[in-house]
Amino acid sequence: MDVYFIVTQSISGFTMATLLFLVASGLTLIFGVGNIFNFAHGSFYMLGAYFGYQLVSVWKVNFWIALVAAGAGAGLVGAAAEFLFLRRIYGRAQEGGFQILLTYCLILIFDDLVKLIWGTEYKSISKPPGFEGALRFGDISIPIYNFAIIVIGLVVVLAAWWILSKTRPGRIARASAVDREMLGSLGVNVPLTLTIVFGLATALGGMTGALAAPLRSVTPGAGIEVIIDSLIVVVLGGMGNFWGAWLGAVLLGEVNAFAVAYVSEWSTLFSYLVMVVTLIFKPEGLFAPTRLRKV
């Protein structure tokens, strides 16, 4: 076996994992804090990609500024969607079903909205200047842009972990996942907390959309194709588990990378196989703390 190839392929898997994680992190954050299953999370990814396109390709804004702005834009839309729609169904009997129906409606609405605004043609964003080439270490080559994505992913996972576990707003957010009523009686504005978390999570999705756009095609419906893999990641990691999502993404990325290389014709099977096995033997997620099982 060729060592260089194994390293190259692991890095490929890691690149895929990072983008998967960045999408899944928002999904798992909303679930962990708000107990909301946001089926439309992929649509915020798509919105971010279109915002990025508008800023970079049409208005010629600097790519990195556009990245932040696209995330902020998607986050604002997300917060508005939570404030105007989702908030109204909290606490209903069978809330889960309503969540899925409502967020599915959002998918359809956003798909048609981007079609009305930007048309159906495929759009694209160029990589920022200086990021077009590749880094070479002997036989191993990594595109600079892929490398940047990996770094950004690591920064996000560390920053999110720090905010959630070490800061007061982060603790409030986590507390709202455990007991909203108690938190409210302690004087915390729970609805506002949920709106902010929803906004942050969708901002993360939007930023990822803009970040991935130079590598992908920006089209209506682009949200659907990322949501399935992100769901697998969230299930693997344990719903609402941030580190779990990261590890789940790395597992899925690497399984996929080596399945592609060694059993290429069956490769798509493996990501689903990993999920099925997980759901059967450890339904709370591979990386969920074990004590939860005893409860």
Place this chain on the structure above:
Amino acid sequence: MSGRKLMAMALVLITVCLIPFLASAQEKLIRIGAMYPMTGRSGLYGMDSVAAAEMAIDEINSKGGVAGYKIDIVFTDSKSKPAYAVRVAERYITEDKVHFLFGVVSSGVGLAVTEISKQNKVIFVGTDHAATELTLDNFQPYYFRVSNNTFQSMTAGAMYLKELQKEKPWKTISYIGPDYAYGHSQLEEIQYNLKRFGVDFQMVSKYLPKLYEPDYTSYITSIIKDKPDVLVSGFWGGDTVAFIKQAKAYGLFEKMLYFHPDAGGNYELMSAMEGEMPAGLVLSARHHNNWPDTELNRKYVAEFKRRTGRYPTYAAEGAYAGIYAIAKAVEKVGTPDNTEALIKALEGLQIKLPEDPEGFTSFIDPQTHQIVQMQAIGISEPNDKFPPAKMMLGKWKIYKAEELLPPKELIEKKMKK
């Protein structure tokens, strides 16, 4: 709401609903029920097909229609879902009493709708879905296809590779294409045709990522490891854009020849990639905006641009061709009501289309009901005459339509099944 207001609203509604019937009572109409995806990933092809079909209908109706009939078309979103499209097709037949079913971008939807056409004995004109099965294994007498299928493009592709071997010796091939009927049949057909033409080659690897896979990084590094001389690609739509963007930074296109003879030369790829499109890729499509350089093609492309503000994708010409095929058949028969006579008229029908070069006219093969057209394979090169694209195809090699049909034995074997 008061009773009076309600009554007024009801009256308005009834009137609105009746208007179409009043209009149709006065005019003799050829009724067409069209289905195209109008949302999601393939929405672009659907919207282009709608625009081109309307363009053809306006051209025909403004000259007074055919045989005293005007063409009337209804479009419904197929949602790219077979089960949904089947319901739409049934409604078209039972309620709208259409003479023709029309359209469909996905081969999966096409395979479902052709069954409805067969059961109800209503002609289905397929404008843009390429799976060969529709005109071979799943052939039925009420189905006609007016754009080339993958067998034709892969035959042209195999001929190209055979010629290339003489100029620039190559030996090994890898294949990558989507994991559904379209991707699988291209893989099978390129191998079948290379063998048929006695080409000495070795298939080193096959990759079948799922349709709409957003991330090809692992595929790219694995293909580079396989070191094929030629990478045959069967990608469709936006997947091609994503693959090329991701592969470019790895230098994949300098390491092997990228060969994509069915849909790689689609205009939407060139327009989405703009300046990032690499030169030197060998590609083709079912219609090209810059080939053939004939009066008819130039006019077609310019008129489409004038109406929509964008250049047409390949799907548009299929819909345009479908309307003209129907018009010609009705003109021959004199009425849209005699289905059996229309089938006879469509079999062998000759129809001059924008994609036909000088001296050639597309025709429908009477045995398989498949249109027979030339295939032009080109190489990507700088050309900014069709903005926002900055690359278009050039250095064309043209393959004769008659040579691209499946051999007789294969047709008989597949049709028997």
